[in-house]
Amino acid sequence: MIRAEFQFDFSELKLNVASIERVIGYKNGESNEMISEMISSILEEAGKISEIRAEYALFDKIRLIPEEKSIEIDNVIFNVNRIIYSQVKLSTSIALFLCTAGPGTGSRSRALMNEGDLLAGYIWDVTGSEIVEAAADLMQEDLERRLAAEGLNITNRFSPGYCGWDVAEQHKLFSLLPGNLCKIRLTESALMDPIKSVSGIIGA
Numbered sequence: 090m091i092r093a094e095f096q097f098d099f100s101e102l103k104l105n106v107a108s109i110e111r112v113i114g115y116k117n118g119e120s121n122e123m124i125s126e127m128i129s130s131i132l133e134e135a136g137k138i139s140e141i142r143a144e145y146a147l148f149d150k151i152r153l154i155p156e157e158k159s160i161e162i163d164n165v166i167f168n169v170n171r172i173i174y175s176q177v178k179l180s181t182s183i184a185l186f187l188c189t190a191g192p193g194t195g196s197r198s199r200a201l202m203n204e205g206d207l208l209a210g211y212i213w214d215v216t217g218s219e220i221v222e223a224a225a226d227l228m229q230e231d232l233e234r235r236l237a238a239e240g241l242n243i244t245n246r247f248s249p250g251y252c253g254w255d256v257a258e259q260h261k262l263f264s265l266l267p268g269n270l271c272k273i274r275l276t277e278s279a280l281m282d283p284i285k286s287v288s289g290i291i292g293a
Contacts, residue, residue: 091147091235094270095228099136102223104216106132112215128212135216140191142271143228147184147236147293153177160290165261167290170253176244177292184232184293185262186246189271189286190220217285225287232291241293248289249279256280262288 106128110120152161158174160167162183169177177183194217201210225246233243250256259279263269274282281288 090149092144093146093228093231093235094144095142095224095231096270097141097143097224097227099139099141099220101227102141102220104132104219104223109212109216109219112219113212127209128216131209131212131216134197135194135213135220138191138193138197139220140193141189141220141224142191143186143188143224144266144270145184145186145228145232145291146266147182147232148265149182151180151183153180163265165265167258167261168255169247169290172252173247173254173290176247177290180244180292181241182293184243184291185265185289186225186228186232186291187263187266187269187271187273187286187288188221188225188228189273189281189283190217190224191285192283194220195284221285221287229291232293236293244292246289246291248287259288262290 106125107117109128148162150163154161155178158169158171160169160177160183194213198210198213198217201213229246236243247254249259249262257279259275263275271286273286276282
């Protein structure tokens with residue numbers, strides 16, 4: 090099994106004011122100065138408080154079960170459902186991954202929302218989501234480079250809770266990544282803490 094761990098610096102994510110503006114619905118040049126300045130300030134603070142980590146483990150001991158649209162990884166069966174199964178059904182290996190922005194952005198967003206500053210809270214929420222997705226992109230690019238050297242391609246990444254894959258299967262996923270570097274805790278209902286975290290699978 091191949092395992093890789095990452096601690097990314099905020100600057101590696103290459104997030105900027107324009108990228109956050111696009112996510113919140115502004116086209117290039119449409120945002121007003123107040124919004125742009127708020128985003129700039131939030132990005133500066135986010136760069137100081139984020140704890141950006143990611144990891145993946147590549148499993149070769151897999152079995153694809155077409156009748157049930159399931160994947161068995163190290164004797165653990167994941168019922169990924171039809172859509173995801175169709176994307177990974179040619180895989181010879183499966184990577185499980187975790188990624189987090191850390192607790193800072195989610196905490197700032199909740200605090201501001203509770204204080205009634207809905208705009209700033211919303212921008213913090215968007216920023217946290219963009220941080221974790223950008224970090225997941227970097228993690229996935231590393232996996233893609235590593236496997237390309239072996240003549241393998243990868244699929245897109247897929248997460249529990251999407252495309253009919255039951256979010257409760259996060260517990261199975263985490264059981265195969267013990268002692269996770271990302272320090273993500275799962276609640277009984279399979280929600281991740283810190284909230285600005287992602288997990289999932291990538292086929293190879």
